[in-house]
Amino acid sequence: MARCPFCGEELDYVIQWALEWIKNMVEFTSYGIEYSESDPVSVEKEEYECPACCAKLPLRDEDEVRAFSKGELEILFKEKARVKGNFALYDGKVYEIVREEKTDSGTKVLIARKITDEPRASIIAASF
Numbered sequence: 218m219a220r221c222p223f224c225g226e227e228l229d230y231v232i233q234w235a236l237e238w239i240k241n242m243v244e245f246t247s248y249g250i251e252y253s254e255s256d257p258v259s260v261e262k263e264e265y266e267c268p269a270c271c272a273k274l275p276l277r278d279e280d281e282v283r284a285f286s287k288g289e290l291e292i293l294f295k296e297k298a299r300v301k302g303n304f305a306l307y308d309g310k311v312y313e314i315v316r317e318e319k320t321d322s323g324t325k326v327l328i329a330r331k332i333t334d335e336p337r338a339s340i341i342a343a344s345f
């Protein structure tokens with residue numbers, strides 16, 4: 218289950234803000250102009266936020282949101298994580314770090330995938 222790292226709320230959806238380009242044909246008619254949508258939309262920029270606390274969630278695209286919804290991808294506070302190379306130990310669990318980001322308020326977070334393969338997780342955990 219996905220949880221907002223900032224307020225701890227269990228989430229069954231997130232808010233997406235999308236800045237999109239829409240290509241329209243603006244036709245000249247006898248009574249003025251008329252818009253007709255002619256091309257599919259392309260997303261210029263997208264952001265996701267927690268519906269409970271409105272914090273911006275550092276997720277980049279649909280694939281990351283899908284992984285986050287399943288609990289496969291998590292947002293960890295860097296100061297609470299033990300980091301070694303590409304791996305992080307957090308609340309006793311082992312993660313592979315995808316990237317590091319800074320929130321708007323300056324908090325460093327890790328976007329990371331939980332390692333679910335137990336033998337592999339134990340080997341990595343033992344190396345910390």
Ligand SMILES: [Zn+2]
Binds near residue numbers: 222225226267271
């Ligand atoms: Zn929240």
